[in-house]
Amino acid sequence: VQLVESGGGLVQPGGSLGLSCAASGFTFSSYAMSWYRQAPGKERELVAAITSAGGSTNYADSVKGRFTISRDNAKNTVYLQMNSLKPEDTAVYYCGLGADPFRWGPQRSWGQGTQVTVSS
Numbered sequence: 001v002q003l004v005e006s007g008g009g010l011v012q013p014g015g016s017l018g019l020s021c022a023a024s025g026f027t028f029s030s031y032a033m034s035w036y037r038q039a040p041g042k043e044r045e046l047v048a049a050i051t052s053a054g055g056s057t058n059y060a061d062s063v064k065g066r067f068t069i070s071r072d073n074a075k076n077t078v079y080l081q082m083n084s085l086k087p088e089d090t091a092v093y094y095c096g097l098g099a100d101p102f103r104w105g106p107q108r109s110w111g112q113g114t115q116v117t118v119s120s
Contacts, residue, residue: 001023001024001025001026001097001108001109002023002024002025003021003022003023003095003096003097003109003110003111003112004021004022004023004111004112005019005020005021005093005094005095005111005112005113005114006019006020006021006022006114007019007020007114008093008114008115008116009115009116009117010117010118010119011085011116011117011118012085012118012119012120013085013086013087013118013119013120014084014085015085015118016081016082016083016084016085017082017085017116018079018080018081018082019035019079019080019081019082019093019114019116020077020078020079021033021035021077021078021079021080021095021111022075022076022077023076023077023078023095023097024076026097028073028076029052029053029073030052030100030101031052031097031098031099031100031101031108032049032050032051032052032098032099032100032101032102032103032104033049033050033069033071033078033095033096033097033098033104034046034047034048034049034050034069034095034096034098034104034105034107035047035048035049035069035078035080035093035094035095035096036093036094036096036107036110037089037091037092037093037094037116038091038092038094038113039088039090039091039092042091044094045060046058046060046104046105047059047060047063047067047080047093048060048063048067048068048069048080049069049098049104050069050070050071050078050104051101051102051104052073052098052100052101052102053073053101054070054071054073056102057069058104062088063082063089066082066083066084066085067080067081067082067083068080068081068083069081078095080093082116085116085118086118087118087119088118089116089118090116090117090118090119091115091116092113092114092115092116093113093114093115093116094110094111094112094113095110095111096109096110096111097109097110
């Protein structure tokens with residue numbers, strides 16, 4: 001299993017950023033996927049998750065209406081579009097492989113993470 005995140009960087013408050021997670025080594029279309037984040041000194045928290053066919057999504061209250069998770073099973077990739085970013089969104093963002101088509105936890109595997117920094 002390999003999960004490779006990309007798209008992180010530095011963005012000003014109110015800006016947008018899109019993350020991608022390219023997956024390999026397993027049947028991507030058979031598993032739910034998720035995005036988590038971990039800020040310094042804090043526990044890793046769920047940001048967004050999506051079922052295997054993309055029919056159901058789940059978001060943390062703190063990102064609802066601002067972030068959108070999606071997936072392209074033909075490209076073995078899951079995305080996280082982040083709009084109206086706030087300084088409190090600053091964290092390392094991780095892609096997670098779920099347990100089965102409908103459960104995004106417990107995670108079977110993690111990516112290496114990509115840093116997102118929201119600052120002026």
